[in-house]
Amino acid sequence: MPLPLDLQILNALAALLLLLSFAMLSQRRIVTLVNLLAFQGALLCAATLLLAWRTGENHLYLSALLTLTLKVVFLPWLLHRLIRRLGVYWDTEPVLNIPGTMLIALLIVVFSFGLAQPISELASTATRNAIGIAVAVILLAFLTMITRRKAMSQVVGFLSMENGLFFGAMSATYGMPMIVELGVALDVLVAMLVLGVFFFQIREQFDSLDLHHLESLKEEE
Amino acid sequence: MSVELILLLAMPLLGAVTLGAYGARRWAPDLNVAFSLATFLAACALTARVIGEGMQVMLREQFLIDPFNVFLVTLTAFVGLTTAIFSRPYMRVEREHGRVSAAQLRLYHSMYQLFMTTMLVALTTNNLGLMWVAMEAATLSTVLLVTLYRTPASLEAGWKYFILCGVGIAQALFGTILLYFAAEKVLGAEGVSALLWTHLNAVKGQLEPAVLGLAFVFLLVGYGTKVGLAPLHNWLPDAHAEGPTPISAVLSGLLLNVAIYAVVRCKVLVEGSLTSELPSRMLMGFGLVSVVLAAFFLWRQRDIKRLFAYSSIEHMGIITFAFGMGGPVANFAALLHMTVHSLTKSAIFFAVGHAAQKAGSQLMDDIRGLITVSPTIGWGLMLGSLAILGMPPFGVFASEFLILTTAMKQQPWATPILLMALGVAFAAIFGRVQPMVFGETTAKRLPHPPALLPVFTHLGLVLMLGVFIPPYLADWYRAAARLIGGE
Numbered sequence: 001m002p003l004p005l006d007l008q009i010l011n012a013l014a015a016l017l018l019l020l021s022f023a024m025l026s027q028r029r030i031v032t033l034v035n036l037l038a039f040q041g042a043l044l045c046a047a048t049l050l051l052a053w054r055t056g057e058n059h060l061y062l063s064a065l066l067t068l069t070l071k072v073v074f075l076p077w078l079l080h081r082l083i084r085r086l087g088v089y090w091d092t093e094p095v096l097n098i099p100g101t102m103l104i105a106l107l108i109v110v111f112s113f114g115l116a117q118p119i120s121e122l123a124s125t126a127t128r129n130a131i132g133i134a135v136a137v138i139l140l141a142f143l144t145m146i147t148r149r150k151a152m153s154q155v156v157g158f159l160s161m162e163n164g165l166f167f168g169a170m171s172a173t174y175g176m177p178m179i180v181e182l183g184v185a186l187d188v189l190v191a192m193l194v195l196g197v198f199f200f201q202i203r204e205q206f207d208s209l210d211l212h213h214l215e216s217l218k219e220e221e
Numbered sequence: 222m223s224v225e226l227i228l229l230l231a232m233p234l235l236g237a238v239t240l241g242a243y244g245a246r247r248w249a250p251d252l253n254v255a256f257s258l259a260t261f262l263a264a265c266a267l268t269a270r271v272i273g274e275g276m277q278v279m280l281r282e283q284f285l286i287d288p289f290n291v292f293l294v295t296l297t298a299f300v301g302l303t304t305a306i307f308s309r310p311y312m313r314v315e316r317e318h319g320r321v322s323a324a325q326l327r328l329y330h331s332m333y334q335l336f337m338t339t340m341l342v343a344l345t346t347n348n349l350g351l352m353w354v355a356m357e358a359a360t361l362s363t364v365l366l367v368t369l370y371r372t373p374a375s376l377e378a379g380w381k382y383f384i385l386c387g388v389g390i391a392q393a394l395f396g397t398i399l400l401y402f403a404a405e406k407v408l409g410a411e412g413v414s415a416l417l418w419t420h421l422n423a424v425k426g427q428l429e430p431a432v433l434g435l436a437f438v439f440l441l442v443g444y445g446t447k448v449g450l451a452p453l454h455n456w457l458p459d460a461h462a463e464g465p466t467p468i469s470a471v472l473s474g475l476l477l478n479v480a481i482y483a484v485v486r487c488k489v490l491v492e493g494s495l496t497s498e499l500p501s502r503m504l505m506g507f508g509l510v511s512v513v514l515a516a517f518f519l520w521r522q523r524d525i526k527r528l529f530a531y532s533s534i535e536h537m538g539i540i541t542f543a544f545g546m547g548g549p550v551a552n553f554a555a556l557l558h559m560t561v562h563s564l565t566k567s568a569i570f571f572a573v574g575h576a577a578q579k580a581g582s583q584l585m586d587d588i589r590g591l592i593t594v595s596p597t598i599g600w601g602l603m604l605g606s607l608a609i610l611g612m613p614p615f616g617v618f619a620s621e622f623l624i625l626t627t628a629m630k631q632q633p634w635a636t637p638i639l640l641m642a643l644g645v646a647f648a649a650i651f652g653r654v655q656p657m658v659f660g661e662t663t664a665k666r667l668p669h670p671p672a673l674l675p676v677f678t679h680l681g682l683v684l685m686l687g688v689f690i691p692p693y694l695a696d697w698y699r700a701a702a703r704l705i706g707g708e
Contacts, residue, residue, distance in 0.1 A: 118431045119402065138395065145388065154384060161391050169398045173405050176398065177416060179283075180350030184394070187357040191387065194361055198383070201368060202376050214377040 006054050007126055013047045014130040017167060018109070021140040024160060025105055025147075026098050028091045033156045034079045040163050041071030048170060051127065059178045060170075066185050067166070075159060075192055082196055083152065086203055094147045101147055105140055112136035119172060127171040134171055137164030149210060151202065155195060162188055223279035225270055226286070228263040229294070230341055232256055233301075236334035244327030250309040253330050257298075257305040260337060264298035267291065272693070278347060282417055285347035288700035293482055294344050296560055300474050300567050301337045303675035307571045308333070308467035310669040314578050315465065317668055325369055329465065335362045336471065340479050350416045352483055353390070353397050356447065359476060360386045367464040378459035385456040386447055393443025393483075399436035400490070403428045418486060425493030437491040437500050440484065441507070447480035449534045450541060451511040461530035462583065466574030469526055473533045474567035478559050481537065485544055485705055492547075504545030509638055511538030516642040519649035524583050525573050528653060529566065532609060535646055536562045542639070543624045544705070546631050552702035554623035557690075561616035561683050565608045568679035572601035575671040576657070585653050590660045599658045601676040606654040608683050610647045616686030 003011070020040045027033050045067040052060030083089065094101065116132035123131065141164055144157035162184075169176050176184075206213040236256030243249055268291050271277060276287040286294070312329065315321050321329065339362055343355035360383070368379035397416070404415040407424045414420045421428070442453065449457040461469045488500045515535035522528040536558070543555035575598050580588040592599035608615035621643070628636045690698075 115435075118435070119399070122406070122429055122432060123402070124406075138391075142388065145384070151380070158384070158387055158391075161388070165391060165394050165398065168395065169401075172398065172402045176350055176401060177348075180348070180354065180416065183351060183354030184357075187354055187361065190358070190361050191383075194364055195383070197365065198368065198376075198379065201371055202380070205371065205373055205376055213373070214380050 006050055010047060010050055010127055011129065013043050013050070014127075014133045014167075014171070017043050017047075017163075018133050018136055018140075021137050021144075021160065021164075022102070022105060024156070025101055025140060025144055028094070030083055030089055030091055030150065030152050030156075031080070033091075033153060034076050034083065037079075037156050037159055037163075038072055038076035040160060041067060041076070044163055044167055045072060047167070048175075051170060051174065054126065055174060057174055059181075060175055062178060063170075063175050063181055066181065070185055070189060071159070071163065074189075078192055078196065079152070079156070082199060086152075086199060088150060088152050091148055091150045091153045095149065096147050101143065105143060108139045108143060109136045112139055123172055125171060125174060130171040131168060134164050134168030137161075137167060140164075151199065151210075155192075159188070159192075223277070223284070225263055225267040226279050226284055226345065229260060229267055229298070230338060230345070232260040232263055233334045233337040233341065236260075237331050237338060240334055241327065241331035244330035245323035249326070249330050250305075250312060253333065254302070254305045254309060256334055257302040257337070260341075261295075261298040261302045264295045268295050272697075278419060282414075282419065283348050283351065284345050285419060286345060287704060288697055289485075289704050290344045290482065292556070292560070292697055292701065293478060294341060296563055297337070297340055297344065297475050297479070300471065300563060300679075303678060304467050304470050304474075304567060304571075305333070307470070307574070307672045307675045308465075310667075310672050311467060311574050311578070312465070313669045314667050320370055321465075328365060329369060332362050332366050333467070333471075336366075340475055343479050344482060347418050348416050349397055349400060349418060349421075349487070352486070353394055356393070356444070356480070356483060357387075357390050359479070360390065360447070363460075363464075363468060363472065363476075366468045367460045369465055369468075370463070372463070374459075375463035378456075378463035382456045382460040385453070389443050389446025389453060391443070392439045392446075396436045396439030396441075396443055396487070399432055399439065400487070403432040403436065403494075418490070421490050422493070425490050428490070428494040430495050430497075433491045433494045434497070434499055437487060437495075438503070440487045441500075441503055444480050444483045444487070445507060448477055448484065448537050448541065449480075449511070450507045450537065451514040451534065454511065454515075454534050457534060458527045458530040461533070462524050462526040466526070466570055466577070469530070470567040470570035470574075473530065473570065474563040477533060477537050478563055481540055481544070481559065484541075488544065489705055501545045501547055504541050505632065505635070506545075508538045508540070508542030508545055509635060511535065512542065512639060512642045513538075516645040516649070519646055522653075523585055525577065525585050525588065525653075525657070526570070526583055528585065528650065529569055529573065529609075532646065532650060533562075533566055535642070536566070536609075539621065539624060539639070542635070543627070546624075546627060547706065548627065548631065549699070549702050549706055550623060551627045551631070552705045553698050554620045554627065556698050556701055557616065557686065558620035558624065561620055561686055562609070564679040564683050565605060565615070565617060568676045568683075569602065569605035569609060571672070571676045571679075572598055572605055575667075575673075576602060578667055585657060588657045591658050593661075595671070597673045597677075598671060601673060601680070602654060603658045604680055605676070606650055608680060610650055611643060614684060614687045615680075616683040619687050619690075 048064035112135035113132035141161035339359040
């Protein structure tokens with residue numbers, strides 16, 4: 001029996017979300033990276049809206065609005081502003097070359113679906129197949145953070161992880177209680193503002209946002 | 222109804238706002254002390270009420286005060302107060318040495334109070350989601366304090382702190398989502414109640430074990446990063462060493478405790494659902510690795526604050542191991558150890574802060590002969606070190622003795638490892654502190670007299686806990702230990 005149309009769309013959105021994670025892994029231009037992040041946020045917002053309409057859960061509409069303002073509009077705007085003010089447009093060569101990263105990423109996706117299997121079986125939500133994708137998005141964002149050298153790309157990875165977490169919460173349980181979602185959103189917002197200040201401090205000190213400057217604190221022999 | 226709780230949380234928050242505006246004035250450090258004192262008084266009132274009336278659920282069940290967290294609330298407010306007293310002369314000296322500007326001082330005072338607020342929320346909330354939010358906020362409020370001096374090393378420490386704890390705590394969020402997922406099956410999708418600890422605790426036997434096991438792995442890794450458990454401890458020595466010393470004292474004495482508290486809260490739920498011993502084994506494993514690794518890293522330190530930061534990792538390992546063993550005695554000992562470690566370690570950081578200011582350096586080779594210039598600082602550091610190394614009659618001895626004897630009974634294989642690590646740590650710390658305290662001096666005079674009252678108050682309390690635990694305090698620990706034991 002074919003799935004109803006709205007579920008098919010939801011699954012397609014989930015697949016696109018995963019695809020974007022791969023795109024982020026292979027992208028070295030930081031401006032594009034931020035655009036990809038905004039696009040990921042937009043997909044998340046669309047998925048939330050669709051789910052809200054399907055289940056009639058009112059708090060999901062609020063959650064979608066929150067995603068839209070914070071992750072699609074405000075944070076990308078803030079990051080673009082920072083990029084312009086700081087003049088960081090390109091990341092340097094990643095720690096691992098891109099084909100190698102892609103291979104690891106593929107393995108991670110397989111692993112994620114394995115990890116999510118027991119949860120998907122227990123879930124009663126219509127979106128349970130997407131839980132594996134959410135786990136994969138989280139772990140791929142983690143990989144992005146590990147393989148990048150510029151502070152800005154690591155932050156984009158961090159935010160992408162946050163997207164994955166939200167998607168996970170949504171597909172497993174139709175979202176966390178509103179008070180928690182608001183709290184998390186507030187934390188993300190404050191984190192980005194703190195980071196903005198922090199980047200200027202780093203640049204003032206080192207004239208660059210390259211993280212190899214930040215590798216001197218090691219245990220002395 | 223819950224006036225004390227509201228006061229407890231509102232006082233530091235009000236302090237953060239007020240000091241955000243006036244934090245650079247000459248009397249700002251006094252104001253900081255005043256707000257901390259008000260918080261402490263509110264905590265005492267709250268404690269008195271809980272002793273009288275037992276466990277309380279407040280403000281639409283969003284907040285919970287029970288024997289386990291009420292003693293941590295009092296401890297947090299108390300150390301917050303003494304640290305504020307210590308920070309008065311310390312930050313004034315820093316200001317006169319030109320290490321901080323007026324704006325930075327304002328940031329410092331405001332964030333100090335905000336940090337206290339977030340920790341108190343994390344301790345008192347009944348909602349596991351809110352607990353997560355408060356833990357993350359605690360990181361955010363201290364990042365800019367770690368980088369307060371804007372040196373390259375402090376920026377690096379701040380960045381590491383932000384990113385490692387950020388990623389760590391994201392794992393904890395995933396764990397919380399999984400917990401919510403499992404709870405929703407039992408408690409229904411009416412949402413709000415499914416993350417409340419009291420509700421979860423009531424139905425923990427019915428929660429799906431497979432999901433809870435997975436959730437616990439994520440929660441332990443997440444909050445464990447904040448506890449500083451090896452191998453997730455990388456941020457901890459840097460953040461402790463590079464920030465101002467009052468912040469090192471509250472990070473080490475309080476934040477680590479709050480993070481352990483979060484882990485143990487989750488463990489109670491998971492253990493009630495699982496039949497296997499997975500949570501206990503994981504806690505014991507992480508704990509032992511931390512103890513051993515930290516003991517050996519102690520030998521390689523040259524910076525005095527890094528030395529004591531590694532010592533904190535060691536003690537967090539001991540506490541985690543004790544909670545892992547479980548049972549009434551081990552839980553009792555772990556709670557006692559949390560208390561005495563917090564008091565001793567912050568006292569040591571107070572003494573270290575003054576010593577480093579006098580010597581003009583944090584390198585242990587540059588600090589010599591404290592006892593000739595300032596006998597009180599010298600003795601404070603010496604006695605503090607002896608206390609943290611577990612010498613009788615200090616309280617650390619009592620708790621470590623209890624933990625070791627329980628380990629001999631329950632987990633005999635771990636005892637030699639623990640003893641060896643404690644021995645290694647003893648030799649490392651004692652060998653370094655001894656020449657700093659005695660011998661030729663390099664120290665200079667400072668414009669503001671050091672605040673030594675906090676150092677000796679803390680050490681006096683630790684001494685008292687080693688010799689004699691007041692009966693009501695012992696009852697209190699026992700009640701908390703029973704609660705953690707899942708009864």
